[in-house]
Amino acid sequence: MARGSLLLGAAFVACGWGQGLPDAPGKDLVTKVCTECHGIERILNLKLGRDAWKTTVDRMAAQGANATKEEIESILNYLAKNLGAETEKDLPEGPGKQIILRECTACHAPDHFTKYHHSPEEWQVIVVRMGQRVRSATTAELEAVQKYLAANFPKTEDSTKLNINKATAQEIRTRLGLTAAEAEAIVHYRNEHGDYREWGEMLVVYGVDGRKIKAVKDLMSF
Structure with missing residues (x-):
């Protein structure tokens, strides 16, 4: 490495820019190269296995990271050894897993x-939103990710709460202590406008006392 790069890396460390990173060969390089675009916290929060780190580092190199091939390899070795965790093992095997490791772990740890x-x-809404940021993933790949996440991490019902989007007017009246007219209004609005996403949307339903809704919001699920 050039003398200038060593001095620059030392300056970064002296200023505290590498604070929090484990002391080991390669730390100065990570501080110098990676913090041009990312804060230290983001680097520390990503606990990836070597393959996932390699994908991330290769992507950064392709996007113009200011480092030689040898320096990129040193950065990879440092990250994999000191900030590595085989957390991708927490992800079940199946179609979509490798796409997640390739495309999503630049910002999110596998776990x-x-x-x-x-x-x-x-999950579809989330994946579509993320897909707008991950331009390299195809439509078919995003669909595979959505199906993978929906199959392996489905929404679980809390039996102690009333699912407002599935409940009958009678159940809403009985479980939430509303009047029959209020319960009917909630169901009618749901049928006309689609499922509720959160309790606040029920405040606009005509004929329903918003104070009652707020008082029992913790008894609802959606």
């Missing part, structure tokens, strides 16, 4: 996906 459970429709 990020195991923390959330959504309905197929909700």
Whole structure:
């Protein structure tokens, strides 16, 4: 590495820009090269296996990271050894897994996906939104990701709560303590406008006391 690069890396460390990164060969390079675009926190939050780190580092190199081929290899070795975790093992095998590791782990650690459970429709909305940022994924690949996530991380019902989008007017009246007219209004609005996404949407239903809805919001699911 050139003397200038060493001095620049040392300056970054002296300023505290590498604070939080484990001390090991390659730290100065990570501080110098990677923090041109990313904060240290983002790097620390990604706990990836070597293959996932390689995908991430190769992508950064292709996008113009200011480093030689040898320096890129040193960065990869540092990240894989010091900030590595084979957390991709937490992702079940199946179509879509490798696409997630390739496209999504630039921003999210693999175990990020195991923390959330959504309905197929909700996963579709999330994947479409992410797909607008990940231009390299094809439509077919995004569909595979959505199906993979929906199959492996489905939304689970909380039996202690009333699913407003499935409940009858009678169930809403009995479980939430609303009047028959209020319960009927909630169901009518749902039939006319589609499922509720959260309790706040029920505040616009004509004839329903918003104070009652707010008081029992923790008894609802959607």
